[in-house]
Amino acid sequence: MKNIAVEKVRTIAITGHGGCGKTSIIENLAFKTGANSRLGKVDNNTSMCDYQEDEKRRKITINSKVVTIQHNGSALFIMDTPGYADFFGDTLGALRVADCTLIVIDATAGIQVGAMKTWKELSKKNRPRAIFINKLDKDKANLESTLSSIKKTFGINCVALHIPIGDKQNFKGIIDVISGKGLEQADDTLGKKVEETKSKLIDTIAESDDALLEKYLGGEELTSQEIAQGFQKGIASGKIVPIFCGSADKGIGMDELLDAICSYFPSPKDLGSVIGQPEGEKREPAKDAPFSAFVFKTVTDPFIGHLTFFRIFSGTITTNTEIFNSTKNQKEKIGHISFMCGKEQVSTDEASAGDIVVAPKLKHTTINDTFCSTAKKIEYEAIQYPQPTLSFSIHSKNKGDEEKIATGLHKLSDDDPTLNIIKNIETKEMVLSGLGDLHIDVMLDRLKTKFHVEVDIGKPKVAYKETCRKKAKGHEKHKKQTGGRGQYGEVYLEIEPLEHGAGFQFVDNVVGGVIPRGFLPAVEKGIRGAMEEGIIAGYPVVDVQASVYDGSYHTVDSSEIAFKIAGSKAFKEAFLNANPVLLEPIMNLEVTVPDEFTGTIIGDLNGKRGRVQGMESVANMQVIKIQVPISEMFTYSNELRSMTGGRGSFTLDFSHYEEVPSHLAQKIIAEAKAEKEAARS
Ligand SMILES: Nc1nc2c(ncn2[C@@H]2O[C@H](COP(=O)(O)OP(=O)(O)OP(=O)(O)O)[C@@H](O)[C@H]2O)c(=O)[nH]1
Ligand SMILES: [Mg+2]
Known part of the structure; x- marks a missing residue:
């Protein structure tokens, strides 16, 4: 950003399980920094992030958004991401370009699949991350058990920087253990807790750096500058994961989070040069380096047109310039550039390393493309999207709309690589595949509202592979x-x-x-x-x-x-x-039920070819983790409701492909043959 040094830029993705409060946190940050003049709320449809009609209606985030914030001389590019597994494609895009990811955990629910998924994704390359424990104002909030399951599941290098003053209805503030801010409100017991937390934090900081450890073990105290620098370095290298906490609903912990982001989260400079292809090519995250950027998202909307979102990794770009798309081997003209704030575009004449911007009307560019200067070429690693797991055959409601349906779905899938449309040549049937039934439902809704065509959907089909x-x-x-x-x-x-x-x-x-x-x-x-x-x-x-x-x-x-x-x-x-075989998608299923239903649920899932992976008890509930083929799951919401009288819930998430047992494979092959014959006659 013009007039802001690269050292002061923060690019952050906010992720976590559906409904943990990601959007609500961002609304607070936007309001506190003046990026939004009022405090948007998901519940009354005034959120600047969940602005799309279907997001308002369903009260969930479906697509990622970028909110550009300036605070105390820093530029923050904060990305809101969808929590539902069905929209994980957009979450992956945000993770790919974020320098640090804040994983939000609901203190009333503990670590759920959504948080686990992001953690695993970031662990692959030891990418910087932080944790925010939200909803501490709620009666069922349990900070201690959430903290201990974080340490148990994610490791001991997760350390608290913030601790709460009061809890549940009496939750009223935050103490920052490094700066001591908020300490004046603490009584003796809390003061002792602050001391303990601070000493654990300093132990972890010292252990993350050899020079600091030597000094520390030698009995010397670390200076506040050494603590702050060691903390920042530890977060950047993935060796330390700071834990924050608060309540987005009550606006508690938000100022402290903002300050911590600016003080301790890594800047592009802290993460060093960015590696690309051909081998040996890399770019320095500096404004005067050759230009390079990565496209992680596109949006096509009848109202705002076609927008390409890209994160600049190096150099500077101005309006009305020609750049090179090295993935497509094509030149692109960049007319306008804007920073995004929810759906609002704020034009700029210049953007540089670390910034996330959008450009309208690009001709050749799609998600996963690299931009660079014509003179110095580089290509960055593409995002690996998950394969669609669930398919439905679809048929036009009105004869003659087939062409329009195909065009609409292709446009939707251009912006969403996890949505697939295939026309079966043999059966002439159009098959739409996605990550789950919510995904398909949302896309067909958009087909109706954006492209004015309607379809009937057939029975769900498993996305088998051969x-x-x-x-x-x-x-x-x-x-x-x-x-x-x-x-x-x-x-x-x-x-x-x-x-x-x-x-x-x-x-x-x-x-x-x-x-x-x-x-x-x-x-x-x-x-x-x-x-x-x-x-x-x-x-x-x-x-x-x-x-x-x-x-x-x-x-x-x-x-x-x-x-x-x-x-x-x-x-x-x-x-x-x-020796051809069929492969089927196996899902990670997590069922949460009151204790007394555990036996019934496991018995039922055994009959569905399920394999229990583990169990965990949270309050009076059991969380049963089980792997099960997706073909057994189509009617599970109704079944679980009737088995538990509506007291159970579940999440389903793709795990891997596995060979279909041969007696079942024979049945599937016979059905496919019969379908083909029927289409021919
Ligand atoms: N009591 C309480 N409610 C909260 C808090 N944060 C969020 N909520 C509520 O939880 C619900 C979900 O909040 P969102 O901000 O939409 O959650 P999200 O993580 O963005 O959800 P998805 O985008 O659908 O994954 C809303 O009804 C919020 O008002 C909190 O700290 N305390
Ligand atoms: Mg949201």
């Missing part, structure tokens, strides 16, 4: 002579299984020019087409390698289409011989 378990060979000679020019292409190939998640690899093992190089892309296209359509049950094929090792061509009759067909058929033959 793969193979052994090597096998396939051959096809495609030869046709129908009048004039004929068609000729012959392909020999061998397929073999790849590790889970590897996707597809095409290998060219052709020697002696038996298939001219120019025809190999057509062979690959044919194989990819066959994989997309599926072979044993119409589900996409994954994790295989196909190597073409022989074939033949004809100087006159060979064409791309002939090789495409030969490639597709040879692949199908090989796949059928390679």
